Amino acid sequence: MTPIIFIPLLPLIGFLVVGIFWPFFKGKGHFIAVPLMIGSWVIATSEFFKSFTNPPNVTFVYDWIRSGHLDIGISLQYDHLAAIMLFMVTTVAMLVHLYTIGYMHGDSGYDRFFSYISLFSFSMIMLVLSNNLVEMFIFWEAVGLCSYLLIVHWYERRPSWLAANKAFIMNRVGDFGFLLGIFLTYSTFGSVSFAEIFPAISSHLHQTVNIASAFHGSMNIPVLDLIALLLFLGAVGKSAQIPLHPWLPDAMEGPTPISALIHAATMVTAGIFMIARMNPLYNAAPFAAHVVAWTGGITAIVAATIALTQPDIKKIIAYSTMSQLGYMVMVCGLGGYGAGIFHLLTHGAFKALLFLGAGSVIHSLSGEQDVFRMGGLRKYIGLTFVTMLIGSLALSGIPPFAGYYSKDLILVTAYQQGPLGQILWMIGVLTAVLTAFYSFRLMFLVFGGKERFHSDQAGHGGHGIHPHESPWTMTVPLVLLSIAAVVAGWAGEHYGVLEYLAQELPIPHQDPVAGGMSDSALKGLSVGVGVLGIFVAWAFYGRESSIPGSLAKGLSFFYKLSLYKWYFDELYDLVFVRSSFLIGRLFWQELDKGVIDETVNGVAAFFRNSGLGLRRYQTGQLQNYAMVMAIGVFGLVAFYLVFNRM
């Protein structure tokens, strides 16, 4: 038995022990869950370093479904892609476990929270290790379930369960596509195992499928494109790409540790991981790859524009996550899977850092999330400030921080992929300016300027809030993640993450553009736009300025478009929610109450009324009964006599 099996097993044990025996822990659940998670991280790390020399291997665990030609086992496929993903996932999960001890201290659902994040860690690890589509789908759903359970952690609060329902339902739309993709894969290839699908792809290149056959039409689509698009629909839901994105910002209603773990570093990146894992398929499906690239590009820019004006600290970071996920999806669509995974890894580090930092800020202000009610926090929570500054610099792509290397790699890869790549590259550069701007808008508003948290506190008796630094369990993960946010990018480039990943993810053919910009020019440009964004943020928010206010007035249409998130929620509310309610009301009021209830009640009422009428004949007078009996006997005899004569 390889040690790999213990990577998912230890969090599973943590979940089972804490989850089953939770009443006995009484706020001590972390004594079980955290050491097990640290153990899992230690194994994952040592296996990761061994993977440089060891060949990829598949650990068979057990046969799950065996029926005819369908043979689905639970296996752990440990190759370079899985190894590096596991390294990131277990690191962030371990640090978030640690952070949770401080952040959730005293919460009534403390042990429940630990059992769920352990279950999540197990599911995510299994998702990364899966070696066939069905296994991946099961854990794909399991992480979605954990996301739901953790968003709804404070289930007494209405926004929490509304957000959790939204996340679950929106993911269902995507997962339905994913499931259809699996069905089509099986009917095309006769297998759901990666090892059997990928070699067979070349023999299905020109196969088409008639998607209108149910309507007796004829609409032939290359089958590989269709599979890729259906699977991508699952990724759109999971990775919060337009149009299935609005659940991600709402999911910030959940506790901050899960925003960092699930909604920034791991679960939402499952979509990108899936695309990277299925890269032979996307390479063979050019149309689907274009759709992927455009979806990513549009998501990146739209999310960045929304993040510009949001007042809620966690929502800003959530839209930033969405925007960065858009980058990864975009570059995957252009064939740069390695660049996408690299950005996924560095993003996992600095975005988890930003979320945990935001959690520390919120913690220090006793639950305040509005950036306009913060300010001047630098001198109260210095450590959080420094770590978040590192995270923001990394996010803005300033060297030598992690984001610089990976984002730059994405932009360079995009630039070298022909005309489509160059259009998307322009979108990417524009997004980079916006990214730097909103990151530092957040930093200036939260940590710089005047202290605004004392005002508007009349309801609290006017004594205000005294910001305080968080306990060590919260600051240690911040420090460790900020170290990762500094070195991850450099280490990735220095040790050749692309060449390491090339085992599974082919490096795209680079096509130096004639007369185009050189690599170093591109690098300089992406740093330049980052600095530009930071400078604009300083000009707007770093000092006393009337620019934001007058811009908001002058361009009120665009300002509102951004503030109200491009009205996606309103649109969906109008198109889907209202119409569902309308149909539901129709069925409820007209069909259920009108037809079904009326029938059932009518039958009951008929018997009741006839009983009431017949009751009069039971007088209790024996003579009446005897009279009826006598009449009956005479009647029968007369009947007999008359008809027997005939």
Add this chain to the structure above:
Amino acid sequence: MVPLSWYVALSAFLFITGLVGVLIRRNIVVVLLCIEIMLNAVNVNFVAFSDYLHLIDGQIFVFFVITVAAAEVAIGLGIIISLFRLKESVNMDDYNLLKL
């Protein structure tokens, strides 16, 4: 020789008398008497047919009926006495315990 039809007519007349008495009289003792009249109508029938068919069975049956009627009257009077104690009345209309 009296023809059979006369006996049958007598029997029918007695039976109808008893039945009408059972149905319309309100005094429970009279009702019990009317039941006896109906039984006797049956007895007349039995005896008449026994003679007509030259079969002794009918006459044997009459003895049974008389015996049962005697027993029935004994029980019936007992019931009437206990009902009277319960309701302080011999009027049938007061005996409506079967009604809900």
